[in-house]
Amino acid sequence: MTAPEVKRGRPPTFDRATALEAATRLFWEHGYEATSVGELTRAMGIRPGSLYSAFGDKKSLFKEVVQAYGRSPVGAFVGAALAEEPTARGAFRRLLREAAAAYPDPSHPAGCLTISAATNVTVQDAEVAAFLRDLRNANLAAFEARLLTAQQQGELPPTANPRALAAYFAAVIQGMSQRARDGATPAELTRTAELALAAWPQGQG
Template sequence: MSGSGVKRGRPPAFDRTTALTAAIRLFWEHGYEATSIGELTRVMGIKPGSLYAAFGDKKSLFEEVVHAYGRSPAGAFVGAALDEEPTARGAFRRILREAAAVYPDPSHPAGCLTISAATNVTVQDAGVAAFLRDLRNANLAAFETRLKSAQQHGELPAAADPRALAAYFAAVIQGMSQRARDGATAAELTGTAELALAAWPRAQD
């Protein structure tokens, strides 16, 4: 028995949640293509071998990062509004106003990770762009579903086009993300949100 009292054995495992949080921020700030394995291991506090053992390759890590981001307050507010608001107009009002506050928040990189992280990828990484595009299209489909339901319940006039309206709000939200990355303030983005809400179809007199 050693008199030093020091226990020998394997070093403590890294904190997966903490490592993912660091990776989220790096991918969010620099995008998929510009983020290297070296930078990832540095901010995550692990060696390359540990990264590959725990997460697989860079693409697999990125996909886990995106799913973790989607569960965070910065990534979950769209789904929460669609689920929680009793009216479609209330849901989109909340989404747009929260986007105006979340996207330029200085506590994290600007904009939305799923909108901006794969704007420039090589042919070899086209699957990453497709992965994010599928997530954005899923949001678009959720918008359309909510708007069709609103129309069926009389909240939208019969002449309204739920698909076009969903595409419009998706385009506004994506544009707000980019404006935030370009330095737009919460005040500017709130103005954009209010203008977008003014496009909500009204019943004809």
């Protein structure tokens, strides 16, 4: 896509992806506004000038963090489950079980960055909160689309309500993220996932 472009001038002394990972952990743990640029530069090992020339401002750095998070394993498992599982029920079962394992994983901050990183924002950062809210509501729409397809293919009975089921599973996922941040264990969240599946129409399985 992009031309190779001859390299000129002083080369960067830091790895962009590594720095982005450090920023991700901070935003994931404390959220957008509660993470200061000073904390970011310290964790990323760079000075403010380098941060602003490499990533723009704090807001665009955050958006780049969110995009990278969405492509990482822990951020992409929702889309993977919906796309790869042959049945809708299998997709949501896998999705819930993987959330139960990933959200409390101690190798990274608890819960889901998209769900919890911009809950408390000032009015001048309302755009950041809206950015994440739109991502969450897009996930809700993907849930509904998958369930609608399942109904059209006969996996779900005509009496089922795809939109209601999608909203229910979205609420469960978001609640599991919150519970993980409150200290829930993988065992607890796995049991929550199994109980949540009891809402599946017809009581199959």
